[in-house]
Amino acid sequence: MTAVLGGCGVTGDTDDVTLRLVAADYGDSKATSSRKYWDKLTEAYEAEHPGVTVDVEVYSWNEVDAKVKEMVAAGEAPDLAQIGAYADYAAKDLLYPADDLLSIPVQADLVPQLAEAGQVDGVQYGLPFASSTRLLFYNKTLFQQAGLSAPRTWKELASAAAALKARGVKYPYALPLGPEEAQAETMQWLLSGGGGYTDPQLGTYSIDSPENVGTFTWLRDNLVGKGLTGPVPPGELNRADAFTAFTQGDVGMLNGHPSLMQTAEKKGVEFGMVPMPGLDGPTKFSMGVADWMMAFKQNDHAEQIGTFLNFVYDEKNVLDFSRRYDLLPVTTSASHVMSGAKEDADLKPFLEQLPSSELYPVGRTSWATVSADVKKSIGATVTSGGSPATVLARLQTTANRLDAAE
Incomplete structure (x- = not known):
């Protein structure tokens, strides 16, 4: 300072x-x-x-x-x-x-x-x-050792994560849904699943949309539930710790922004970058x-x-x-x-x-509170027995209340 x-x-x-x-x-x-x-x-x-x-x-x-x-x-x-x-x-x-x-x-x-x-x-x-903006970073060395190519779809991402886990990679896919910047990882996945925080047509929050519920259900069942996101529960993993693990060679894949390039290069990590995988191919809309x-x-x-x-x-x-x-x-x-x-x-x-x-819906005065709420609770969607529909519905209720008060 x-x-x-x-x-x-x-x-x-x-x-x-x-x-x-x-x-x-x-x-x-x-x-x-x-x-x-x-x-x-x-x-x-x-x-x-x-x-x-x-x-x-x-x-x-x-x-x-x-x-x-x-x-x-x-x-x-x-x-x-x-x-x-x-x-x-x-x-x-x-x-x-x-x-x-x-x-x-x-x-x-x-x-x-x-x-x-x-x-x-x-x-x-x-x-x-x-x-x-954000791209999917992957460790080229770990991918080459496992005979993998960069994923383009969720199915390919899950398959690659399983192969990396079989080779002893600590974090096959690092999923930081901890309180530091969970709203970013959340938005990246929502967009890749065809959803988002808001409905672009109506201009209202759409946190509990069927697309968003489907996205977190998939994450719970296909990544977290199969032990493909590492030893730290996603709701407790912060972005900074995930980035550090990537620069130490312990992460196969994670979402990252440009500054991660410089840090990884300094640590000698060979990495590739591709658009975030989606349901049927690369995500059409990235997070800015x-x-x-x-x-x-x-x-x-x-x-x-x-x-x-x-x-x-x-x-x-x-x-x-x-x-x-x-x-x-x-x-x-x-x-x-x-x-x-x-x-x-x-x-x-x-x-x-x-x-x-x-981008985030930063023009809404409600966004700061909604974002803080996401940081606190989104990790619960992917826990064992967690209910994405319940958690997202509660977030939606809060967002609606705040919007009505504006």
């Missing part, structure tokens, strides 16, 4: 403005901290915009959302926050809409489905800042994830915030951040550069998934 700054607002000369930005840290050490990115970017911005200073506070993902919530509750909202969710603040009319901040070319350059995910009631408040930038109205700095954000979303700055952290760019122009650049070849499979990706 960087030093907490003393305040924000007008400083020095009456025309001078200090913007306060609270940002999440994408690094895993002091050497890779996002602080370095923001220091470089704000120095360049301030050189071009005398009279405007940008003070940045960087917090870990474990605390940044809570920090912003505390600031807002205390009446000390930052000018900008780069965090995980925006809908609650938009619903309380605390944020500037994108139309008030971004130039038309910059706004038009945002990847369409990411920009759309930033809308509440048709107005964009959340600006996508970083994105990623976005983190968000938002601008608070409290300090009345719309003009300065706008010039700063137009700078943030310049192609070179978007590319710099994306390449630092193996993430996908949130602008079409930067995506085009990455898709054709040799240095970004390892990210191309993830980029190819982005146009057909679906």
Whole structure:
């Protein structure tokens, strides 16, 4: 965490403005901290915009959302926050809409489905800042030893997992449904089974749909029930632990995002990546994830915030951040550069998934609570004797109640 700054607002000369930005840290050490990115970017911005200073506070993902919530509750909202969710603040009319901040070319350059995910009631408040998609990672060495090829269907995945188990692989398929990020693994499987958290036609939650119940019934009976998901019960296995086990060569297959590539390569794990298998072939829709930038109205700095954000979303700055952290760019122009650049070849499979990706229903103020509920209880669907229909119905009831209260 960087030093907490003393305040924000007008400083020095009456025309001078200090913007306060609270940002999440994408690094895993002091050497890779996002602080370095923001220091470089704000120095360049301030050189071009005398009279405007940008003070940045960087917090870990474990605390940044809570920090912003505390600031807002205390009446000390930052000018900008780069965090995980925006809908609650938009619903309380605390944020500037994108139309008030971004130039038309910059706004038009945002990847369409990411920009759309930033809308509440048709107005964009959340600006996508970083994105990623998911692919199925598999350990090439373990697959070659077992004479396997990458799976394309659920049946092939289960068959491969059984073959890996027979050879003593600790986690034939790692299924992290623990409280850290169970909502992600859940969504990936829901999409692969033809379902999802919401009904795209009706725009309502569809957590207990027949497709979703069928997906978790299949997982319970064909993977977990046959001992193909490893020694830790899925409801207790967190994503970070699953990733660590993969980099140690103990996992045959798991869903992963781009940053896993770098970690696995450092550990010398040879891996392949394919779209998530589905019922009859590769999943048509992958899971996309976005983190968000938002601008608070409290300090009345719309003009300065706008010039700063137009700078943030310049192609070179978007590319710099994306390449630092193996993430996908949130602008079409930067995506085009990455898709054709040799240095970004390892990210191309993830980029190819982005146009057909679906994101969490982040525009709903209910999503934060629904997501937390999924993290707590989804693991119970695949336990011995567990009832996917019962668990998903309870989640649906909660989601309906929250939606009705909005």
